[in-house]
Amino acid sequence: MRKRMVPLLLALAAAFLAVSCSSEQDRNRNKRTISATRFPKLTDYALELSVVSPRTEYYAGEENVTITFSLKNAGMTPVTLDEWHMVENANLNIYYAPGTLKRTADLPPDRWKQSPTCDPKARGLHIRSPLVLNPGTNQALIVVPLAFLKDLRDTGRHEPYTIKGKLNLQSVDVESRPFEITVK
Secondary structure (H helix, E strand, O other), X not given: OHHHHHHHHHHHHHHHHHHHHHHHHHXXXXXXXXXXXXXXXXXXXXXXXXXXXXXXXXXXXXXXXXXXXXXXXXXXXOEEEOOOEOOHHHXXXXXXXXXXXXXXXXOOHHHOEEEOOOOOOOOOOOOXXXXXXXXXXXXXXXXXXXXXXXXXXXXXXXXXXXEEEEEOOOOOOOEOOOEEEEEO
16 A cells, blocks of 8 residues: 555646746746736826916916826726836926927927925835726826926916926827916
8 A cells, every 4th residue: 555655646746846936937927927017008098187276377486386286087997007117206207398288289299397205216116006097087196396497487467378298108108288377
């Protein structure tokens, strides 16, 4: 009886080792895929980016000013953004141009200036976590600084500026409608 059990136990041990080794290889392969720096373009999504901050008047030279954007899924299926940065403000770029909405409506893309939303040397910028947006009332709020205000000089007049936000992600191309603010 004992002689029959030894080969059976050896066969079970070999099968166990073969299964555990192959799953270890699969686990490592998934890690490489998740940590990839390129993210494929999504094809079926309907995301809306809009401003939810009520403030429209700011002061030239003002520091530590933030503005809040809302990212919603307007489609019928859930959308997963695998490349979502854990540093919230790294997910959005702010673009601005002097002038009213009417004057900046036909401005070419190279005439818009980018306002920094995060320090490129900040710790944790490489850390990402998937963001799942379900259809309906589910939304992500993104708070970003209006850093360009601190570089403006007070002219004594109320000057209009047009601002728009654009997601800083490779997998989707989402931009807010331009909106106007007044700088005093």
